[in-house]
Amino acid sequence: MNGAESLLRSLIASGVDVCFGNPGTSEMHFVAALDEVDGMRPILGLFEGVVTGAADGYGRMAGKPAATLLHLGPGLANGLANLHNARRASSPVVNIVGDHASTHARFEAPLTSDIKGFARPVSHWIHSSSSALTVGADAARAVQASMEGAGQIATLILPADTAWSQADAVAAPLPTPAPALASGEAIDRIAALARTGVRTAFLLRGKALQERGLRAAGRIAAKTGARLLCDTFAPRLQRGAGRVPVERLPYFAEQVVDFLAGTELLVLVGAQPPVSFFAYPDKPSSLTPQECRVAVLAHPHEDGTAALESLVEALGAQHAIARAIDRQDIEFSSNGPLDGESIMRSVARHLPENAIITEEASLAMAHYALTESAAPHDFLTLTGGAIGSMMPVSIGAGVACPDRKVVNLVGDGSAMYTLQSLWTMARENIDVVTVIYSNGGYRILANELKRVGARTDGAHAASMFDLGNPSLDWVALARGMGVEAFRAESRETFDTSLAHAMKRRGPMLIEAVI
Amino acid sequence: MNGAESLLRSLIASGVDVCFGNPGTSEMHFVAALDEVDGMRPILGLFEGVVTGAADGYGRMAGKPAATLLHLGPGLANGLANLHNARRASSPVVNIVGDHASTHARFEAPLTSDIKGFARPVSHWIHSSSSALTVGADAARAVQASMEGAGQIATLILPADTAWSQADAVAAPLPTPAPALASGEAIDRIAALARTGVRTAFLLRGKALQERGLRAAGRIAAKTGARLLCDTFAPRLQRGAGRVPVERLPYFAEQVVDFLAGTELLVLVGAQPPVSFFAYPDKPSSLTPQECRVAVLAHPHEDGTAALESLVEALGAQHAIARAIDRQDIEFSSNGPLDGESIMRSVARHLPENAIITEEASLAMAHYALTESAAPHDFLTLTGGAIGSMMPVSIGAGVACPDRKVVNLVGDGSAMYTLQSLWTMARENIDVVTVIYSNGGYRILANELKRVGARTDGAHAASMFDLGNPSLDWVALARGMGVEAFRAESRETFDTSLAHAMKRRGPMLIEAVI
Incomplete structure (x- = not known):
């Protein structure tokens, strides 16, 4: 057994059975070990922001960590923004970051970088394995560290020689830390x-x-x-x-x-x-x-x-009767333009039992109240303000909860940050319907420009919030990555498309032109 | 004049006249200043990897820095991988990173992060402005720092209150440091x-x-x-x-x-x-x-x-006659499959005088020799190994050299990392033809798996290098972002499409199915 296999078996023994990754040469032995060992589901993302965002969504819904597999400093760097979000969400995440072999590090090869430096701002726990003989135990500790407190980011750096050298042990899981009791x-x-x-x-x-x-x-x-x-x-x-x-x-x-x-x-x-x-x-x-x-x-x-x-x-409130939300039918009219409100009315009407809503659109936030009396669901938001979170979070939520529909409500500007997510949705057949609020701009910023007291009538400033010229065609983008997609420009089309998407399984995208 | 305007005017006075950016709320005053001040061209990227990669390409070709405008720690984080490449390229780059107002930093708002921590692994010079009264001088120093040595990454952090508070001066440029003479x-x-x-x-x-x-x-x-x-x-x-x-x-x-x-x-x-x-x-x-x-x-x-x-x-070699490359006609035959060699034969045949080639595809590297005797050109490569570099580098090269054709040769796996680049190419009408080597996989990794001595016949490992299932449709992806695109599955179609693309101006994409 080499170090990579020891690592992988130890992760599985500690209950980690999903690995979102985008490996490179320095992680090849880990990748090869995936075929030697049963029990780990590898999921490829075509950009590391997808990988770490998916791990965030998985952690939020599974209550335990997924592993990520990242290629050296730059691979980790690409995933940092969504690790920032995951940290703010208190999601448990175990990052496995490949590194150059220890004998190679001093030569300043092109991919050499300060991996710990990249990891530090987002990680609660960082360790670089020093030997194939310890990687198993290091992995068990990483999993434990990820479950401390409310949930943490644990980053384990794996020099290539610790992966390819001979190892001898699978580490037993460490006890999952129980949360402290309030005084x-x-x-x-x-x-x-x-x-x-x-x-x-x-x-x-x-x-x-x-x-x-x-x-x-x-x-x-x-x-x-x-x-x-x-x-x-x-x-x-x-x-x-x-x-x-x-x-x-x-x-x-x-x-x-x-x-x-x-x-x-x-x-x-x-x-x-x-x-x-x-x-x-x-x-x-x-x-x-x-x-x-x-x-x-x-x-x-x-x-x-x-x-x-x-x-x-x-308080002696054991028998007090808590208020509960009543199920209400949401009114819907196909008269009027497609807008944030009518989109949310359709979402509320067609939301299946026990769905998961992921939200990253200011126009979805504005009409949040409309889904309160819909079927019971979990509601996930952008915790750290780094946009591009919910596209991959919806993947991770879907992997953690394969029997639940994920409804992913995202602005066009946000979705562009991690649009590679669509490909992973298609490959893994994630049961997620993505609604793109396609208003051709960073709507929130045009608003913020006024709020900070800045001049707002200039062409240069306007161009920085404008996603038109050229317009994005989300149907083409989705189909280019293998996801079935529709464009809706009216309430009726949107409502019909959404009803259809809610009833079938698998990924679908609706571009709501508003 | 507020701090943002002082900063902007000082950058322009120091010769920085292009700003690639993706601003957020904390950079709103800088954005507003773009309309108050002439002389800065703002270019929006829909993801910060595009922004920093474009600054790299610009720096390589212009020999002076562009500014980037990045939104707090996560915005910088998204740009780090291409800053790693820029650092390896010794490209001069001036990053302007917005930060929370100094009075706000202690509250741990969602976007609060260790910006200096993110910046450190890629930056030669880092400074956080402490007052609107110094931001102009700080900017002049940042530009100077970027031109030291062979070219450096200078990161200036701009708390929002230093942008919105009253300033009084435009800083004069500092002398551009002359390179040291060898002994x-x-x-x-x-x-x-x-x-x-x-x-x-x-x-x-x-x-x-x-x-x-x-x-x-x-x-x-x-x-x-x-x-x-x-x-x-x-x-x-x-x-x-x-x-x-x-x-x-x-x-x-x-x-x-x-x-x-x-x-x-x-x-x-x-x-x-x-x-x-x-x-x-x-x-x-x-x-x-x-x-x-x-x-x-x-x-x-x-x-x-x-x-x-x-x-x-x-050596007394003043009159020695240096060897020069002869112009040669490259043989081309439309018989046989479209492959790395035939693609490069077409590139060599149709390359206009004084073009810029950007290369990030192992199949382009393998046939590098074929362009040696083509028309004179500049050749740019992936310096730091962080893939996703050349899509935006081609933008920056095109902005720096608007009269030269850019020929961007990229693998499908690499192009997916920063595919948002296509949108900026379209918006700015960059004269770049992108050739996607569409082989549906991380070809180099399948090779590396063997080289590291790992088992190579497993389905899990194979799936991590495979971009099929679903296949990417690059024509749809390009059109979805407003770039004209063609698919070529034969030598003849590719050669004809490329000849057409070389003769017209503006962005175009050819998916070479190989």
């Missing part, structure tokens, strides 16, 4: 505060936004009258009919200020105090109301769900 | 060695591979019988009919060993001793023959051309 004192203090009748809001993030946490939060809200909130960009939220409703913080700073006005106690459950996405001249960065007290029920590395359940007990 | 002692020592009749080879890189350096090198070769060599992946080489011939080092280690066998003296002119691109079990990394002496005529930061001219004098 009983914090729980009692918050229970006492909540009983005083102050106007309270709980800001939830992480696993607390899944059903069990929401049930507990719903009881607390019923008992105390507190609001339940989530970040504008939560990694994963379970919502839809039958679920406990959670209000999403708006995007712009001044909207958040209005939204939180009057809150006297903000309780954080795995979340940070809300801040403005960007700074603007003369606008605040910190968005917690001035007089509002902030209390931490659970830090991000702690078990927010357990903390909520303890708080339920402390 | 007279080195020149005399090499002249003495060369006169002893040892079998000598000159390995040239940098400006020494342009006409003036080649003329001097040609005289030295005529006088001494020395061979003239260039690296496998030289940033820029002037070649073709009438030029002094230079032998290109082969790619694989064992080929280089054969190629250099018998060399007794290797003289480096701006180059490093040759090394294997990758390490392989039981193969050497350093490829200089064991008994060969290595002498440095000029280090990379020194003026190699002047050193060659001094050596001409020291």
Whole structure:
């Protein structure tokens, strides 16, 4: 057994059975080992942003890491933006990055680079294997590191000679770290505060936004009258009919200020105090109301769900009846232009049970409320602001949950960043329908230009937000990568295409011209 | 005048008049300033790999930097792989990277990241502006830093408040640093060695591979019988009919060993001793023959051309007659399948005077010799091994040299990395014909798998090099981004399409199915 095989068998023993990758020469022994060893599904991405973004989506939905396989420093570099997003999502990810053989490193060959330097800004854990004899144990540690806290990025660098040299062992898995428990004192203090009748809001993030946490939060809200909130960009939220409703913080700073006005106690459950996405001249960065007290029920590395359940007990709310969202039929009319609202009405109407929505379009965010009373679903957003996230996240979500439909709502500007995702969707027959909000521009930036107080009528500036001249033809782009695609310019065409896409399996793209 | 305008005016004053960019909210004031100030051409790329790769190509051909405009850490991260290539090419590049306002940085907003950490592995010079009052001077220094040595990557980080706050000055340009002169002692020592009749080879890189350096090198070769060599992946080489011939080092280690066998003296002119691109079990990394002496005529930061001219004098070779490449008609037959050789025969036949060839395809490299006797041209290659380089390099070369045809020869796997380049080619009407070597796979990797001694018959491994299932349709992809495209499956169709593309202006793509 060589080091590559030891690594691969150790990853599988630790429960990692999917590897998104784009290998090169220095990873060839790992690639060859894929045929020696059963139990790892290799998935090729034609650009590393697809690879790391898919690992993010997989981690969010599977609750365990996929491996990535990346070619030296530049391969890792191409995947960094989506690792930044994955880090903000607290997704567990194990990166395997090939490196030159240790004897070769000193020669400054063209691909030589500072791999640890590239990895550092996005990684919680970095290690470079020093011998084929340790790569198995290094892999087990990488998997464990990825599961620490709320979920982490672990980067294991694999010099080519550690892959091709003789190894002798498969490492046993290390124990999965249990999340820390929130302090009983914090729980009692918050229970006492909540009983005083102050106007309270709980800001939830992480696993607390899944059903069990929401049930507990719903009881607390019923008992105390507190609001339940989530970040504008939560990694994963379970919502839809039958679920406990959670209000999403708006995007712009001044909207958040209005939204939180009057809150006297903000309780954080795995979340940070809300801040403005960007700074603007003369606008605040910190968005917690001035007089509002902030209390931490659970830090991000702690078990927010357990903390909520303890708080339920402390408040005697075990029998409180949580509010649940009613299923509502969404009105739809084919009269009027295709726009953000009518697209979302169609999505809400046709959303199958237990779907996964991935969102990266400002026009989808604007009509978020319309899907609240649709069939129950998971909702995933762009956590780190690095656009090009949801195209591959939808792949990873689909791989993690092959029996669930993924509905991928993305702006044209975002989708262009990682459009190679379409090819992987086709090859792996991912059950994802991608809706492109095709408005020919970085719509959000034209808006931001005004907000920062800059002049807005110049041709140069306008050209920087304009994806027209030439227009993108998404149907051609999708078909060029083997994905069936349709263009919709009216509500009716869009609704019919979407209904069709929802009923069949496999990837499809609808270009919604708006 | 705000800081953004001060920055922009200072860049222009320092001779930077092209800005490849993909801005976001934190760069809005810079974008707005583009309409206040004349003299900067902004060029939008729909992904930052396009932006930085274009700056590389521009730097190689213009001999001065373009600016890039990048959105915070993730925007920079997306451009890192092509900055790695630019660094290996010694291209001058000035990156302008927006950052959060200094008051906002501490809040850990979603896009907050370690920008300097991302920049460090690829940058020779990094600075974060601390005030609107200094950004102009910081920009002038960045431009100067980019022109030091053989050419450098300078990264200037621009917090949003330094862009929007009041500034008062446009910085005067700083002197362009002159390259250091090689030591007279080195020149005399090499002249003495060369006169002893040892079998000598000159390995040239940098400006020494342009006409003036080649003329001097040609005289030295005529006088001494020395061979003239260039690296496998030289940033820029002037070649073709009438030029002094230079032998290109082969790619694989064992080929280089054969190629250099018998060399007794290797003289480096701006180059490093040759090394294997990758390490392989039981193969050497350093490829200089064991008994060969290595002498440095000029280090990379020194003026190699002047050193060659001094050596001409020291050898009394001023009147030696350098060999020049004869123009030859390349034979072409439409009988037989379209393949790497027949493609290159068509390229050689139809290459216009003074074209620029950009190469990133192993099948183009294999038939490199066929263009040697074609019309004189500049030849640009993938310097850092990070694929996805030449699609955008061809854009930058075309922007720097609008009157010259760019012929962009790329493999399908490479082209997919930065296929967004096609859109910028269309928008800017770049005069580039892209030939896609469409063989449906990472051909080089299937070969490398054997070379590293790994098992090669497994289905998993094969799937990682295979771009079929589904096949890419490059004509659809190009048309989807507004570039006219044709598919060629025979020699005749390819030759006719290429002849047509060479004669018209503007971007075109030919998918050569091989």
